Amino acid sequence: MTPSQDNHNLFENLKLELRRGSLVLAVLSCLRSEQYGYTLRKALSDRGMEIEEGTLYPLLRRLETQGLLLSEWREADKRNKRFYRLSPLGAEVLEKLLAEWSSIDAALKEIVKG
C-alpha cells in the first residue's frame, strides 16, 4: 500500500468515525415526522447526509430496541411498509442530544478559530 493510499484510508476511517455519532442525531431528527425506511434514506441523502441501507436499517432496529423509536407495518401505495417515528423517550433524548450538539459545535468553532 502506498503512503497516499494509507493517508486516504486514514482519512476515510476518521470521516466514518466522525459521521457515526452524527448519524443518530440526523435519523432521530428526521423521524420527528413519521417515515418509512426508503423515504428516510432519501430525506437524509437530499440534505447531504448519505447513508447506506446496510447502515440505516440496523441502526433503526437498534434505536427501536433502545426505545427511542416506534414502528408499525402499514399499507401505503398498495404495499406494506414499515413506518418509524420518534417515541416520547426518543423525543426527550433528542432534545438533550441537540443541546449537546450545539455546545460541541460552539466549542469546536472556537477551537478551530484558534
Add this chain to the structure above:
Amino acid sequence: MQPVESYLNNLAKLLPADQRDDILRELSEDINSEIEDKESQLGRTLGEAEKLEILKRRGTPLQVAAGYTQNKGTLAFGPQLIGPVLFPFYARVLLFNVGLTLLVLGSVFAVFVLSGQAIHVKEFLSNVIFQIFIQLVAVTVIFALVERHLNSHSYSKKRAKTQDDLVKQIVEEAVKPRKHEISRFDSIAVLIASAVALLWMQSLWVKPVLFFGPAASLITFAPVWQMIYSPTLFLMLMAIVRACINIAQPNWIRFRDCVAVFLNVGGLAILYVLLQARIWVVPISSSAANSGAQHLASVINQWAPFGLWIAAAITLVQTVHDLVRLYKNWRWGSSNK
C-alpha cells in the same frame, strides 16, 4: 429466479432466525422502492443488469447480514478473513477440534505421569503446539474460503417475472416458517470439523508419534484399532456426506436426524468392540529388557476403559437426544403436510 429474489433468498440464510422475516420484508420493500424510483425517473422498467447494479451497490448478502448480526468477533490479518456472520461457527469448530486434541493429548500426558515415565516437557509441548497449529491453519483456511465464496456476487437469473409477482413471492418467502430448516452454516461447521478430525485421525494412524509423543518408540496401537479403523473411517465419511447433502438440501431434516442416530449407534458399536478388547496399546518389543514399555502399556490399558466408558455415556445421551429430535421432527413434518 430474478436477481432481487435470489439476493433475498441468499440473505435469508444468513440472518438471525428471530428477526429474519421482519428484516427480509423491510429490505425487499426498500429494494423495490429504489427500483420503482429509478424506473419512474427513467420512464421505463429496469433491466436485470441494472437491478444487479443496485444489489451490488448494497453489498453482498454476507456484508448486509453482518450489519444485523450481533458482533461476536471477526478474524483479520490485514483484510478480513472471517466476518461476524461466520465467526461464531468458526469459533465453535475450532473449539471442538482443538478441545478434542487437547483432551486426547492431555490424557496421554496424564497416563505417562501415572506410569512414572520420564516426560520431556519440551518435546511434549512442541507436539501439542504443532498439532494445534495444524488444526488452526486447516480450519481457518477452510472458513476463509467459505467466507470468500459467500462474498462473491452471483445471483442467478433464470426466469423473468412481473414486479407484482416478484414482490408477492418475496413476501411469501419471507413469512414462510423456517423454523424446521437446518442452518447451512451448521452443516458447513460439521463438514469442516469432520474433515479436520478425519485428517487428524489419518495422521495419527500414519505417525503414532503425534499421539504417543516420545513414547512412540516404546508402545503402539493394539490390533483392535486395526479392526475398528475402517468402520470409524466410514462413519466419519458418512458425517461429511450428510453435511454436504444438508448444505444443498437444508430442509431434509429427517435425513439429518436418521443419519445422526445411525452415526451414534455405529459409534456405540465401535466403543463396544473397543471395550471388549481390554488391550488398547502394546509394547513394540516384548523383550524382558523392555520392562518400561510393558509397564507403560499396562498403565494405559488400566486407565483406558474409564475414557471409553465416558465416551460411551456421552454417545448414549446423544443417541437418546437424537432419537427424541427425530420423533419430534417426524411429528412436526406429518402435521405440516
